[in-house]
Amino acid sequence: MSAIALPGAASARAPFWRRLSSQEMLLAVAIVGLAVIVGLVNPRFLSANNLADLLLGNAYIAVAAIGMSMVIITGNIDISVGALIGVLATLSGSLAVAGAPIAVTWLAPLVLGVAVMGLQGVIVAYVGIPAIVVTLGMLSILRGGLISVTGGKWITDLPDAFHLADIEIFGFIPMPVAIMVVATIVAAVWMRWWPLGRAIYATGGNPEAARLSGVSPHRTLVLVFMLHGFFAGIAALLFATQMRVIQSTTPSGLEFTIITASVVGGVSILGGVGTVVGSTLAAILIAEITSALVFINVSPFWTHAVQGTLILATVIADIERRRRRRAGAVR
Amino acid sequence: MTAVATSRRASRARVFLRHETILAAMLVVALFGLGLFNDRFLTVDNLLNQGRLMTEIGLIALPMTFVIITGGIDVSVGAIVGLCAIVLGYSWKNLGFPLPLAVVCSLGVGAAAGFANGFIITRIKVPAIITTIATLTLFRGLAEGISQAHSVRGYPDWFYFLGQGDVFGVPTQLLVLLIAIVVFGVALDRTSFGRTLYAIGSNEMAARFSALPVDRVKLAAYTLSGLTSGLSALVLVSRVTTTRSDMGMGYELDAIAAVVLGGTSIFGGSGTIWGTVIGLVMIQLLKNGLALTGVKGDATIMVIGVVLIASVLIASSLQRRRV
Numbered sequence: 097m098s099a100i101a102l103p104g105a106a107s108a109r110a111p112f113w114r115r116l117s118s119q120e121m122l123l124a125v126a127i128v129g130l131a132v133i134v135g136l137v138n139p140r141f142l143s144a145n146n147l148a149d150l151l152l153g154n155a156y157i158a159v160a161a162i163g164m165s166m167v168i169i170t171g172n173i174d175i176s177v178g179a180l181i182g183v184l185a186t187l188s189g190s191l192a193v194a195g196a197p198i199a200v201t202w203l204a205p206l207v208l209g210v211a212v213m214g215l216q217g218v219i220v221a222y223v224g225i226p227a228i229v230v231t232l233g234m235l236s237i238l239r240g241g242l243i244s245v246t247g248g249k250w251i252t253d254l255p256d257a258f259h260l261a262d263i264e265i266f267g268f269i270p271m272p273v274a275i276m277v278v279a280t281i282v283a284a285v286w287m288r289w290w291p292l293g294r295a296i297y298a299t300g301g302n303p304e305a306a307r308l309s310g311v312s313p314h315r316t317l318v319l320v321f322m323l324h325g326f327f328a329g330i331a332a333l334l335f336a337t338q339m340r341v342i343q344s345t346t347p348s349g350l351e352f353t354i355i356t357a358s359v360v361g362g363v364s365i366l367g368g369v370g371t372v373v374g375s376t377l378a379a380i381l382i383a384e385i386t387s388a389l390v391f392i393n394v395s396p397f398w399t400h401a402v403q404g405t406l407i408l409a410t411v412i413a414d415i416e417r418r419r420r421r422r423a424g425a426v427r
Numbered sequence: 428m429t430a431v432a433t434s435r436r437a438s439r440a441r442v443f444l445r446h447e448t449i450l451a452a453m454l455v456v457a458l459f460g461l462g463l464f465n466d467r468f469l470t471v472d473n474l475l476n477q478g479r480l481m482t483e484i485g486l487i488a489l490p491m492t493f494v495i496i497t498g499g500i501d502v503s504v505g506a507i508v509g510l511c512a513i514v515l516g517y518s519w520k521n522l523g524f525p526l527p528l529a530v531v532c533s534l535g536v537g538a539a540a541g542f543a544n545g546f547i548i549t550r551i552k553v554p555a556i557i558t559t560i561a562t563l564t565l566f567r568g569l570a571e572g573i574s575q576a577h578s579v580r581g582y583p584d585w586f587y588f589l590g591q592g593d594v595f596g597v598p599t600q601l602l603v604l605l606i607a608i609v610v611f612g613v614a615l616d617r618t619s620f621g622r623t624l625y626a627i628g629s630n631e632m633a634a635r636f637s638a639l640p641v642d643r644v645k646l647a648a649y650t651l652s653g654l655t656s657g658l659s660a661l662v663l664v665s666r667v668t669t670t671r672s673d674m675g676m677g678y679e680l681d682a683i684a685a686v687v688l689g690g691t692s693i694f695g696g697s698g699t700i701w702g703t704v705i706g707l708v709m710i711q712l713l714k715n716g717l718a719l720t721g722v723k724g725d726a727t728i729m730v731i732g733v734v735l736i737a738s739v740l741i742a743s744s745l746q747r748r749r750v
Contacts, residue, residue, distance in 0.1 A: 236728045404567075
């Protein structure tokens with residue numbers, strides 16, 4: 097069959113039980129199931145406060161995972177995004193403290209994010225250097241640069257108007273959650289029905305075929321990296337404005353949490369397959385697991401081990417599933 | 428047949444000459460430049476001390492050369508260093524193992540971690556990048572989970588011989604590194620194992636059809652990578668006298684930078700141990716030189732990132748011109 101698997105296209109024809117077994121549905125079931133189980137062990141887990149904190153504190157990961165999913169769908173990877181979010185958050189906060197207009201403090205990280213990622217996209221697409229090497233180099237440039245410029249100092253005394261995350265839409269939907277939901281839906285619709293969005297899948301599924309059908313894989317790749325930078329900018333804003341201080345270091349291994357969200361969300365690391373709805377659900381699930389560990393009295397130091405196991409298991413399952421499908425197609 | 432072989436050898440010699448001569452010339456210039464800049468640099472003490480500091484990355488960069496020659500990559504090495512360090516400290520302090528047994532355990536865990544990488548890559552066919560990114564998180568997570576953020580100190584004195592001792596005035600671990608360089612160099616250049624690494628990197632399908640043990644050789648390369656990461660952890664613990672779960676963080680960057688700077692193609696199929704050694708020395712000189720001129724450690728990470736990207740860019744533009 098076609099090398100470019102259309103997300104949703106298969107499920108539209110598939111029987112009901114098949115549609116249930118899609119990655120997105122599995123994730124939704126896992127999110128609810130885990131909440132119920134942990135809630136039985138420790139009812140405080142299900143308190144409105146905890147659930148709200150969980151969403152608020154992790155919306156930026158889901159937003160960053162949207163861009164990461166696009167990058168992975170094209171068959172590439174980016175491990176510099178964690179450091180980039182740190183740089184952009186610090187930039188935005190420093191501007192705010194220096195008294196720049198609020199609009200500037202909100203726009204600057206988006207612009208710089210697009211620029212940095214666009215540059216990496218150009219190197220990957222046009223010079224043909226593997227994304228892992230380019231982004232590994234960029235990771236150390238950004239991380240080293242950030243710490244040596246800020247000296248590890250925290251940014252405090254941020255003006256009140258800066259706190260984007262404090263805004264509530266209609267008086268009850270917190271901004272980070274609204275942004276997460278809207279960004280996911282817009283990106284999903286764009287990737288599903290817009291020609292440029294489809295080009296992302298085409299590039300990842302089979303670049304040569306994409307080229308022959310009039311899609312420029314190079315230009316698509318640069319566009320995807322720029323979009324990824326844009327989402328990283330939004331994520332940085334959410335990260336910067338959720339607390340009263342900005343630490344110059346992002347949570348360690350942030351890039352891996354974001355990659356985990358994408359991969360667990362069903363984005364195939366071989367390119368060409370996956371949806372951002374899946375990655376957002378996976379980001380919520382990961383946040384839920386991390387929080388659940390605390391509520392069932394497991395030390396938070398095990399968080400990364402659980403994440404690593406989760407990503408490994410998903411990747412292996414994905415590869416095995418593809419192999420079985422291919423074997424089935426041959427027969 | 429022989430004509431092809433000689434011409435291939437001749438052309439390879441030319442490539443050798445180009446890359447390694449350029450690197451070696453840069454190395455000499457850097458040495459004297461830094462020496463002129465700072466009179467503390469070109470002293471025997473300083474150079475030997477740099478050799479001491481170079482070993483931890485060096486031991487990892489050697490098998491990394493093998494891995495990258497096969498067209499793979501291993502970004503989990505730094506996490507393996509952390510895990511092995513923690514296993515050493517935990518099994519000695521908390522489980523009460525005698526230290527020699529703890530050392531064996533630590534090396535065993537390193538090899539097992541590398542084997543796990545290789546197994547997932549060769550048997551389940553998960554791309555090396557993704558496998559090692561996932562195991563990076565897993566191994567670092569295991570180190571954090573086992574240690575619970577406790578560090579272990581107070582090792583017996585004899586253990587510090589590896590990381591702080593001297594043999595005839597030469598740092599112990601530098602001797603270990605030199606032996607490893609010779610072993611890895613001979614293995615790559617003079618054995619069928621080494622030739623198979625090149626064959627896999629040039630054309631894996633062709634290597635398979637030539638009945639070469641592709642999977643077994645790749646598995647061995649990743650296992651070696653884990654094993655020497657364990658050895659690197661021992662050297663590191665012995666040098667800094669403590670174990671922490673964040674040990675070895677970012678080592679993958681230094682090791683990959685050394686290998687790529689040394690002329691090994693990131694696409695696989697070409698590269699030498701000698702190139703990697705020169706790349707390694709260059710990076711250590713860069714770090715030392717920057718530190719002596721008052722640049723802080725974090726800015727050094729930044730410079731290494733620039734060097735990594737720049738060297739790949741230059742290498743790929745040179746390659747393009749040659750083709």
